[in-house]
Amino acid sequence: KASSGDSLRKFAYGNTKVPDAEDIYALVQCTPDLSEQDCNDCLVNSTLQIPGCCAGKSGGRVLKPSCTLRYEYGAFYNVSAYGGLPPPEEKNDTKRTVVIIVVVLTAVIIIVLGICIFFKRRKAKKKLQTPEDIDGLECVQFDFGAIKAATDDFSDANKLGEGEFGAVYKGRLSNGQYIAVKRLSKTSQQGDLEFKNEVKLVAKLQHRNLVRLFGFSLDERESERLLVYEFVPNASLNQFIFDPIKRRDLDWSKRYKIIGGIARGLLYLHEDSRLKIIHRDLKLSNILLDEEMNPKIADFGMARLSKVDQAQERTSRIVGTYGYMAPEYAMHGQFSIKSDVYSFGVLLLEIISGQKNTSLDEEDNVEDLLNHAWMNWKEGTTLNIVDPTLRDGSASEIMRCIHIALLCVQENHVDRLTMNSVVAMLPSHSLTLSPPSHPPLFIHGSSKYDMPLASNRNFKLHQSDMMKSNMMSNSSNSAKEATSSSQSSQYLGPNINESNNN
Known part of the structure; x- marks a missing residue:
């Protein structure tokens, strides 16, 4: 219709119904100086640009020097103002053909727009079927x-x-x-x-x-x-550290690089990310290695947001892995970024020694890796805990890492380092490290823990029973049997440690 107009007016308008949507109104127009063919070509090219610029939108307009196309939901023009189109003065087959083409073309434009809008809305509706809390995530x-x-x-x-x-x-x-x-x-x-x-x-x-x-x-x-x-191709760090063959592939330079990467990742979680995040289950099996042996911290299923203005939180549900869990978390359900620091210290000692923190050789008269490292540090024999495959590594770097690890596993969370301090201390030989105190003592048993926190009364009774059991075990020289018992692992405080020593 537009292309068949006279020298004063070349435009057409119309509307159609779209399923599950409002009526779509469209208007096309050419400058009067264009021939019918030129006007038709200009409008066809404008139509082809609609899917790229306006698909899924409630309206759109394509402007060209000699023609224009516009569509909207709802009428945006006044039909009475135009009084309709005057009938063409000449009736010939060519004009009839052009009119038919333009009418069909306008109908196609409206149908294409309707289809685009229909599928756009259906896709958006499908997204809304996901849980509210997940909608709008950056994934x-x-x-x-x-x-x-x-x-x-x-x-x-x-x-x-x-x-x-x-x-x-x-x-x-x-x-x-x-x-x-x-x-x-x-x-x-x-x-x-x-x-x-x-x-x-x-x-x-x-x-x-x-x-x-x-x-x-x-x-x-x-x-x-x-x-x-x-997908991280080289599996988890524990499959290397605790394997007597694979651990040889990790010399000290690689392990030192891995330690630094884990520290930086944990620092990001605690201080540099948009949210302050506590992992709560940091361990070697949750450290994955990529093709270049760069570490990647995994498994945030038990991660929990920590409010910026709150130094420590409490939970009624303890989840994690014994041996890596800080004593205040295992005993009272209290966790903070210092809980992750404790886990990092345990993990650091495992990387250096090649030993699991709860399974030393039976000939070692110690109960766990932390106290084994502490006793050797105190006696000046720290290198005794180092994996034999690392003997060619930098002794000063290894000693410094062990010292940092012991500062991370202090019994009182206030005395532990922050990950910011750890990242600064690892490469520096100018920063002076304070002497560590005795780490907490615990008895070996089941490694996994996921249950509501027991009442304080029940915990004290259980603690008392375990203290008596330890004293009886010491008097009967059955420490090895106590170590291999099937009791659940439980941290013990300094008083119990003194009782055992006595």
């Missing part, structure tokens, strides 16, 4: 079927391991990118709380020493919840 929601296909239906061949809250699988997306998928157990106690917590926290963290979260996937019908991470 991608993956289609569950796509992740299922990427992991070959979560086959055992792609299974990387299984933790307390579910299994982890290796997957490959359709674009060839490898991913790690954490499939949360349907019977896990983690529930929505920990899942949403991990998604909200990790999605906001970007650091070279943290495992990156690509996105998540939900399937409410099957009660499936997935976390999609970057």
Whole structure:
């Protein structure tokens, strides 16, 4: 209609109904000096630009020197002001053909716009089906079927391991990118709380020493919840440190680099990220190594936000791994960034010694790695705890790292270092380190812990029973049997330590 107008007016308007949306109104116009063909060509080119500039929007306009196109929801022009289009003065086949083409073209424009808007709205509606707390995160929601296909239906061949809250699988997306998928157990106690917590926290963290979260996937019908991470090829640090063969691949320069990376990643969580974050389950199995053996801290399922103006928080649910847990957390449920510092100190001693903190050789007349390191430091024989494969490493760096580790595992959380201090002390030989005090003493047993905190009364009774048991064990020279008992691990205070010494 527009192209077939006269020398004074070349425009057309109209409207149509779009499913699940309001009516769309459109108007096209050419300058009177254009021929019918030129006007038609100009409007066709304008139509082709709509999907690129205006798809999904409530309106749009394409302006060109010789023609214009505009559409909106609802009428934006006054039909009565135009009084309709005057009938063409000449009736010939050519004009009829042009009119038909323009009418069809206008209809196509409106239909294309309607389809674009329809699918845009349906996609937005689909996103709103996810839980409120997750909507708007800076990560991608993956289609569950796509992740299922990427992991070959979560086959055992792609299974990387299984933790307390579910299994982890290796997957490959359709674009060839490898991913790690954490499939949360349907019977896990983690529930929505920990899942949403991990998604909200990790999605906001970007650091070279943290495992990156690509996105998540939900399937409410099957009660499936997935976390999609970057794939880190060299597995976890504990598979190297505690393996007598693989640990030889980690000389002191590599271990020193790993220690520094873990420290910087933890400092980022505590002070440099947008949120102050306490990991609460830092251990060697949660440190992954990439292809260049750079460490990446993983598993924020038990991470918890710490309010900036609160130095220490309390929880009624203790989650974590004994041996790595600070005494105030294991005993009273109190946690702070100093709880992570304690775990870092334990982890640091394990990296240097190649020994698990709860499993030394039976010939060692000590109860744990922390006290073993403390006694050797006190007696001036600190290098006795060093992994024999590191004998060629820098003795001064190793000694300094052991000293820093002991300062991290002080019994009183106030006396421990901050990660900011640790990062500054590691490479520096000018900073003077204060002497450490005796670390807390604990008895070995079950390593995992995830249950409500017992009442103080029950804890004191249990503590008293354990003290009596220790005294009886000492009098009967059965320390080794006490060490290998199946009791749950429990930290003991200084008074009990003195009783044992007596």
